[in-house]
Amino acid sequence: MTSIRGAEMVDWNLAVATATRLVRPGPEVSRDEARAVVAELRRHAKASEEHVRGFTRMGGDDLHDTPVLVVDRPGWVRANVAGFREILKPLLDKMQERRGSSPGGAVLGAVGGKVTGVELGMLLSFLSSRVLGQYETFAPATRELPAGENGGGRLLLVAPNIVHVERELDVQPHDFRLWVCLHEETHRTQFTAVPWLRDHLEGEIQSFLGETEVDPMTVLERVREAAQSLSGSRPEGEEGDEARSIVEIVQTPAQREILGRLTAVMSLLEGHADFVMDGVGPAVVPSVAEIREKFQQRRARGASRLDLALRKLLGLDAKLRQYRDGERFVRAVVDEVGMDGFNRVWTSPNTLPTKSEIAKPADWVARVHRKAES
Numbered sequence: 292m293t294s295i296r297g298a299e300m301v302d303w304n305l306a307v308a309t310a311t312r313l314v315r316p317g318p319e320v321s322r323d324e325a326r327a328v329v330a331e332l333r334r335h336a337k338a339s340e341e342h343v344r345g346f347t348r349m350g351g352d353d354l355h356d357t358p359v360l361v362v363d364r365p366g367w368v369r370a371n372v373a374g375f376r377e378i379l380k381p382l383l384d385k386m387q388e389r390r391g392s393s394p395g396g397a398v399l400g401a402v403g404g405k406v407t408g409v410e411l412g413m414l415l416s417f418l419s420s421r422v423l424g425q426y427e428t429f430a431p432a433t434r435e436l437p438a439g440e441n442g443g444g445r446l447l448l449v450a451p452n453i454v455h456v457e458r459e460l461d462v463q464p465h466d467f468r469l470w471v472c473l474h475e476e477t478h479r480t481q482f483t484a485v486p487w488l489r490d491h492l493e494g495e496i497q498s499f500l501g502e503t504e505v506d507p508m509t510v511l512e513r514v515r516e517a518a519q520s521l522s523g524s525r526p527e528g529e530e531g532d533e534a535r536s537i538v539e540i541v542q543t544p545a546q547r548e549i550l551g552r553l554t555a556v557m558s559l560l561e562g563h564a565d566f567v568m569d570g571v572g573p574a575v576v577p578s579v580a581e582i583r584e585k586f587q588q589r590r591a592r593g594a595s596r597l598d599l600a601l602r603k604l605l606g607l608d609a610k611l612r613q614y615r616d617g618e619r620f621v622r623a624v625v626d627e628v629g630m631d632g633f634n635r636v637w638t639s640p641n642t643l644p645t646k647s648e649i650a651k652p653a654d655w656v657a658r659v660h661r662k663a664e665s
Contacts, residue, residue, distance in 0.1 A: 300383045302408030303376050309412025310368040315420045317364060317451025318458060329361045332448050335469045339476035342571045347477070348630055349637070350484035357439035357479060359446045364419040367449050371415060373430035378493065382500040423456065424448045424475035428482055428489050439483070446479045448472070460585040466578045473571050477564040485637045492556065499549045555646040559636065562617020616649050623652035628660055635659055
């Protein structure tokens with residue numbers, strides 16, 4: 292772990308312990324029911340490979356070497372802490388250097404590491420009951436988190452959350468589980484069939500983190516401004532940040548530019564997964580129309596007023612827009628140039644859509660197709 296004289300910059304073990312302690316219990320199921328759910332999710336994940344490959348025309352039998360892990364909420368937390376720990380290491384090393392040379396750095400490190408660990412744990416406990424599945428790509432391979440032979444990640448399916456949502460929506464469980472697997476398998480296909488994608492995303496994230504202010508007073512001032520904005524207690528006459536999340540407020544101009552590129556990529560990945568899920572669905576998921584309608588309503592309304600407030604605070608409303616805008620982009624491009632034409636998007640980082648092209652698919656078609664054909 293990154294540490295200063297033994298004091299961790301982030302107490303990762305405390306983050307896991309905090310999240311595990313605070314995580315909500317899953318839906319009530321018997322041991323036999325739990326085993327049946329796990330077995331069915333594994334079968335659906337396997338079946339989804341062929342469905343997704345056939346529909347997207349991406350990848351082959353040799354590309355899907357990444358494991359499928361059916362996990363509970365604490366298992367999802369542990370996987371994500373391992374991923375955060377890996378991706379944040381360069382930033383924490385830089386902060387270690389800065390803090391280690393300052394008076395009282397060791398004390399600040401010890402206190403700050405505990406506080407950050409608790410805060411991260413609280414965030415993950417909130418998210419752990421909302422994620423149905425995830426393709427985790429950054430955590431190094433371990434016995435608990437195996438990865439593909441070629442450096443890939445692993446597909447996580449969060450069984451208690453899938454059961455909770457299928458009951459909440461009152462939909463056919465077998466159909467809903469396959470529907471979810473189709474979405475998550477699309478993400479696995481994206482990363483296994485496009486070998487440069489992981490490194491590209493990691494490079495963008497590291498560029499974003501590299502622009503982070505590491506001076507503690509600067510960070511504290513930004514967080515104070517963010518808190519005032521979100522609580523409505525900013526000084527009179529300061530306007531303009533009411534609709535922005537804490538993620539957006541605590542940023543430099545360079546980070547906003549990088550975030551624009553990351554937002555475009557994530558919109559593409561999420562929208563593509565939704566497009567594939569709905570494209571494959573009618574042939575293999577009999578009740579797909581009912582599931583989609585009810586699930587969209589659930590996405591739009593949130594679970595409660597508190598949930599809506601937290602979504603705004605954490606910037607999760609942007610995530611919901613990514614699904615909608617990205618799916619609209621993919622559909623428009625496929626309608627214009629077909630699936631093979633759309634798949635040019637995976638040629639290189641230069642053929643990825645920009646944030647403005649996500650909103651105007653015709654601009655991407657003009658840049659990538661007509662330029663290549665001229």
